[in-house]
Amino acid sequence: MPLHVSPAPAPAVHTVLTALGSPTALSEVPTPALRNAEAPATPELPLPVHVLDRITAEGVTATRLAGWRFLIRCGERAVAAAETTLTPDGWAFAHFFEGPYVTSTELALRQAETVPQPYQPRLLSLPSLYMLTLWLHGDCTADPGAGHPAPGDLLIPLAPAPPGIAAHRPYRVADLLPILTSRATPSRLLRPTA
Known part of the structure; x- marks a missing residue:
């Protein structure tokens, strides 16, 4: 079933296109694959990046939108990613990067295309566990x-995943959340707010 990829906010797209069009920005990026690319670089597959700030003892989650991530394609493959962030003045370009999460995101998206139910793809970051997942949200019409x-x-954990959690294995949130809750250290496990 095709994924329902939501369009990124136009100002976020504009900041990435501006950075890609800037010789200065590209010459200073720490991404050799992007800096040395021979084919034109294009931003594709925008995904909202949500951060899981806390998991309570009862398994309740609180997330916040941290930005939008774009895979940067040169020719047939993604060579890097670009991330934007929301500032008080609007969307701003944050940085380019490369590494295992770029190829892992591409693989997880291909994997998600084979799931029979339609989903809205997002990224979910769990900083306390050094973990990033492809989040397949069941409501395709929801605000991304x-x-x-x-x-x-x-949730499809991206590689590298924390020990004991299989990368590229789809987990229902109801099944993975108890594992994540048990992995969170007591200082990171918060009590519910009233």
């Missing part, structure tokens, strides 16, 4: 910048 993982949503 809002919400939290629903029990029936799928």
Whole structure:
């Protein structure tokens, strides 16, 4: 089933296109694959990046939109990613990067295309566990910048995943959340707010 990729905010797209068009920005990036690319670089597959700030003892999650990430394609493959962030003045280009999460994101998206149910793809970052997942949200009409993982949503951990959690294995949120909750250290495990 095709994924329902949401369009990124136009100002976020503009900041990435401006950075890609800037010889100065490209000459200073720490991404040799992008800096040395011979084919034109184009931003594709915008994904909202949500951060899981806390997991309570009861398994309740609180997420926030941190930015939008674009895979940067040169020719037939993604060679880097670009990230934007929301500032008080609007969307701003944050940085280019390369590494395992770029290829892992591409692989997880291809994997998600084979799932029979339609999903809205997002990224979910869990900084306390040094973990990034492809979050397949079941409501394709939802605002991509809002919400939290629903029990029936799928999470596909990207490689490298924390020890004991299989990368590229789809987990229902209801199944993975208890594992994540048990992995969080007591200082990171928060009590619910009233």
